[in-house]
Amino acid sequence: MPTNSVVQPLLTDLYQVTMAYAYWKTGKMEDKAVFDLFFRKNPFRGEFAIFAGLGECVKFLNNFRFSCSDIAYLQEILPNVDQGFWEYLSQLDASQVTMSAIPEGYVVFPKVPLIRLEGPLPVIQLLETTFLNLINYASLVATNAARFRITAGDGVQLLEFGLRRAQGPDGGLSASKYCYIGGFDGTSNVLAGKLFGIPVRGTHAHAFVNSFSSLDDVSENCCNGRNNSSLNFYTLMCYCFPHRSGLPNFLAVALALNEYGYRAIGVRLDSGDLAYLSRKCREAFVLIADQFESPWMKKFTVVASNDINEETLISLKEQKHEINSFGIGTHLVTCQKQPALGCVFKLVEVNGEPRMKLSEDVGKINLPGKKSVFRLYSEDGLAILDLIQLCSEKPPEVGKKILVRHPFIESKRAYVCPYKVELLYRDYWGNNG
Amino acid sequence: MPTNSVVQPLLTDLYQVTMAYAYWKTGKMEDKAVFDLFFRKNPFRGEFAIFAGLGECVKFLNNFRFSCSDIAYLQEILPNVDQGFWEYLSQLDASQVTMSAIPEGYVVFPKVPLIRLEGPLPVIQLLETTFLNLINYASLVATNAARFRITAGDGVQLLEFGLRRAQGPDGGLSASKYCYIGGFDGTSNVLAGKLFGIPVRGTHAHAFVNSFSSLDDVSENCCNGRNNSSLNFYTLMCYCFPHRSGLPNFLAVALALNEYGYRAIGVRLDSGDLAYLSRKCREAFVLIADQFESPWMKKFTVVASNDINEETLISLKEQKHEINSFGIGTHLVTCQKQPALGCVFKLVEVNGEPRMKLSEDVGKINLPGKKSVFRLYSEDGLAILDLIQLCSEKPPEVGKKILVRHPFIESKRAYVCPYKVELLYRDYWGNNG
Structure with missing residues (x-):
């Protein structure tokens, strides 16, 4: 089905x-x-x-x-x-x-x-x-997705976050599935995870922050220390950074959580100068990690999002960003460059x-x-070209020189001697025998 | 469901x-x-x-x-x-x-x-x-779709032909449904017709032409005259235009079909200078209609397609096209301008x-x-503006002057006295009482 x-x-x-x-x-x-x-x-x-x-x-x-x-x-x-x-x-x-x-x-x-x-x-x-x-x-x-992967390099995590901007429900589901095939590491789309086994990932939305107006909104029993610490989490938090938000607050929470037996994972940047902010984050992680003798903090993940496209990725690289993971939505799933x-x-x-x-x-x-297609490889294992020929023609053979023509430029011809020949077609339906 | x-x-x-x-x-x-x-x-x-x-x-x-x-x-x-x-x-x-x-x-x-x-x-x-x-x-x-409709004017038929270029199956289905809501007359998508009652329309593909190589491919019994004409359809056809294709051939077929009790509908243009070709078609329709005393031929439909966007529609209008119906695909369903x-x-x-x-x-x-929205109308029945206010505020009243602010430009304010007030919200789910 x-x-x-x-x-x-x-x-x-x-x-x-x-x-x-x-x-x-x-x-x-x-x-x-x-x-x-x-x-x-x-x-x-x-x-x-x-x-x-x-x-x-x-x-x-x-x-x-x-x-x-x-x-x-x-x-x-x-x-x-x-x-x-x-x-x-x-x-x-x-x-x-x-x-x-x-x-x-x-x-x-x-x-x-x-x-x-x-x-x-x-x-x-x-x-x-x-x-x-x-x-x-x-x-x-x-x-x-493959182009984003090539541009971003292998060292970073790429997550597809495009469900809300895709062309309807199936546009979203297709985007999640085929971006994974194209080289992404995961998606935010839970149904894609369930149906196709793609890893699902996420951060949190602004509404989550806005839903709390003070510490009174949080019941104490929601945060039980894993190591039965006798410290009071709220007291510890308020003592550390009573009136600060953003990065200092995250670091305080991360340290407090650590006391309670939980490891924070990282931060998300969703606006501003992503390269600069990621470098500032990394500097702070290293500084606090050294001060508190907590080397694990140096490796916090920085997730970045906000209208990221291929050009942004190139620019961020040039600016030596410290981002570990990109959440990419609109430009990826709508294929803005060519829809x-x-x-x-x-x-x-x-x-x-x-x-x-x-x-x-x-x-x-x-x-x-009726045609067949062969991929011809050189001795170093790289593909040289795809050869289209009629099924009635004799297939290319390893070690035998053949004359090939360029598919668009009539005058371009070359002799090729394949080291390996791969028939690109597989039978997917019916009796091809 | x-x-x-x-x-x-x-x-x-x-x-x-x-x-x-x-x-x-x-x-x-x-x-x-x-x-x-x-x-x-x-x-x-x-x-x-x-x-x-x-x-x-x-x-x-x-x-x-x-x-x-x-x-x-x-x-x-x-x-x-x-x-x-x-x-x-x-x-x-x-x-x-x-x-x-x-x-x-x-x-x-x-x-x-x-x-x-x-x-x-x-x-x-x-x-x-x-x-x-x-x-x-x-x-x-x-x-x-609404923008295409405004640009094309009310006099022409607009058909959505985008299924093959949409973002997956549901992208296609959504496009058909919502283009109809936006002012299109129909779609080529049969499932959209079945599910939503949208009129479905179509022409034919090039493969259909290519599948025939001569008149021998057609069995005689496939074309029975409605009025028991004694004429032989093939003989008539071959006599008229033995070696011609395109428009002259269409006109010959249309005349022959008419003898047999069928009315041809029109032609499709899918490449070339659409405005020029549509005018040439119309000229030929009128000429032949007059010569063969068949006034119905003057009104043949000219359907045009081929990467049509808003700019093409404007340009065709300026060139006084004779097109009755546009088939629009890629630019419509992918919303190329802003996806x-x-x-x-x-x-x-x-x-x-x-x-x-x-x-x-x-x-x-x-x-x-928690807000409510009212649309305020002037005496001539036109909407003046949409007024956003808190649910706790007193709704605007007919004939009572109110001070309104521009949603983006702080300094812009105006007094408005509505002739009619429409609460824009309707209750769609749950008990709002």
């Missing part, structure tokens, strides 16, 4: 249904079609994308069947359609479909078909929109004959024919 | 749960809190927003209850929490909550609380993220005492206290 109950055959554009009807009318129900799903341009003016969303496509195929109420609704909005078509539609499923694809999480490139679907023309046509919906945002946000990936789904073969779209816009012309 | 099954209490940030625990620990379970949900700045550098998403919030309240598996998951990720808290959490629901709000679809402004929630502090705290998630994107995309609204949820009162957030950033300081 798909994670989200709204993923069902009707989550599609109307024209897929009317086209399926036209295929049925013209007797093309059993025409064997091959469609490629690919993107034409890397997102974010970058040099790569991360492929994601495939798992949900498999679940969709597994569940692909029009319900009685679906058919009833379609009959209502398309009253002139032959009854025979509804009978045909009501027995459709994905059992005649085969799907080969690049594994989820792989680095992928423009023009390379990420998914190759084969099966009866009307059935594959009916899958188009849902597949694009499931792949486009998933791959976009995974790529965005849609633009994957397309093109017919490339019917009954063994290649098909292509012709256009005055050269970028819109697709590669015809 | 919420439209989307992922709308459940765990669709929240972890810190809401840990804060609820802290409230429980400090004995604040029964503290009566008031929270306001509002935005600080109009989206898209505009002058208004459309409020949307409220209906789903009501469904969420109606269904607000942690399941056994929710509690089990939370226990797993928060192992040090007192058992008593889990018992408390497992019996929570929204029965102690009251919600007043501005009706969905209203034009709304910054700082005006769109929703006012009142109830036990931990419960309202636990609602925050889900509410923000349900309101933020819904209101943003409804506002975007997040930024609604916030602030504590404004605890046990009858006002609370406010203090910040060096004046824009982040919220208005404290």
